[in-house]
Amino acid sequence: MKKTTERIEQYEVKEHKYFCDYCGELIPYSRYEPIYCCMCERDICDSHVAYQEYEGDTLEKYCPECWELGKEYLAKIEELEEEEERLYDEWHKKCKEKTEESKNV
Ligand SMILES: [Zn+2]
Ligand SMILES: [Zn+2]
Numbered sequence: 001m002k003k004t005t006e007r008i009e010q011y012e013v014k015e016h017k018y019f020c021d022y023c024g025e026l027i028p029y030s031r032y033e034p035i036y037c038c039m040c041e042r043d044i045c046d047s048h049v050a051y052q053e054y055e056g057d058t059l060e061k062y063c064p065e066c067w068e069l070g071k072e073y074l075a076k077i078e079e080l081e082e083e084e085e086r087l088y089d090e091w092h093k094k095c096k097e098k099t100e101e102s103k104n105v
Pocket of ligand 1: 020021045047
């Protein structure tokens with residue numbers, strides 16, 4: 001006896017869609033660049049990218065909130081960088097002076 005039952009196979013297909021955490025806009029997914037803020041990892045659409053910069057090969061994006069918070073820190077970092085440069089200059093100058101002195105002996 002042959003008994004045939006029909007069975008419909010269903011496969012679960014997962015589709016990922018990303019929406020901006022600020023405005024809910026669908027974000028076109030890209031394999032090549034991140035679609036999230038590098039600080040808080042919230043997904044952000046193009047119009048909610050406050051700032052972006054290449055850090056090596058990866059593009060780092062900042063959302064408006066993180067970028068706003070960062071201003072205070074970036075100002076301090078910039079100050080420190082200037083200080084660093086000044087210290088290197090001073091060091092360099094000292095070394096040069098020393099060489100000059102030894103030449104005069
Ligand atoms: Zn948005
Ligand atoms: Zn953020």
